[in-house]
Amino acid sequence: MSKQEVKILNYIVICISEFAKQKAIKTKDAYNYLKEYKGLEFLNECYEAEHTLSLNDAVEDLTEICKRNGGTIE
Numbered sequence: 001m002s003k004q005e006v007k008i009l010n011y012i013v014i015c016i017s018e019f020a021k022q023k024a025i026k027t028k029d030a031y032n033y034l035k036e037y038k039g040l041e042f043l044n045e046c047y048e049a050e051h052t053l054s055l056n057d058a059v060e061d062l063t064e065i066c067k068r069n070g071g072t073i074e
Contacts, residue, residue, distance in 0.1 A: 008047045015043055018055045019062055023073055033073060037066035 001009075019039075020030035034040045039062040043050060050058055066073065 007051075008044060011047060011051050012040060012043050015050075015055065015058050015062065016040075019059050022056075022059050025073075033071060034062060034066065037069040037071035039066050039071075 016030050016034060017027055019034060020027045023030065025033070031040075034043075042062065042065045043058075050061065053061075063071075063073065
C-alpha cells in the first residue's frame with residue numbers, strides 16, 4: 001500500500017468514527033451506512049478536497065451525499 005493510500009484510508013477511518021459520534025450510532029453501523037449510501041466512495045474520490053476541511057464539514061458532506069443516495073440519517 002502506498003503512503004497516499006494509507007493517508008486516504010486513515011482519513012476515511014477518522015471520518016467514519018466522527019460520523020458515528022455525531023449521529024450517535026455505533027461505528028460499525030456508520031461504516032455500513034456510509035458504504036451502502038456511497039459515503040465511503042465519496043470520501044475516496046474527493047479526498048484531495050475533503051481532507052482540507054474540518055471534520056464537521058466532512059460529516060455534513062457525508063450526510064448530504066448519503067441522503068442523495070437514499071440514506072435517511074439527518
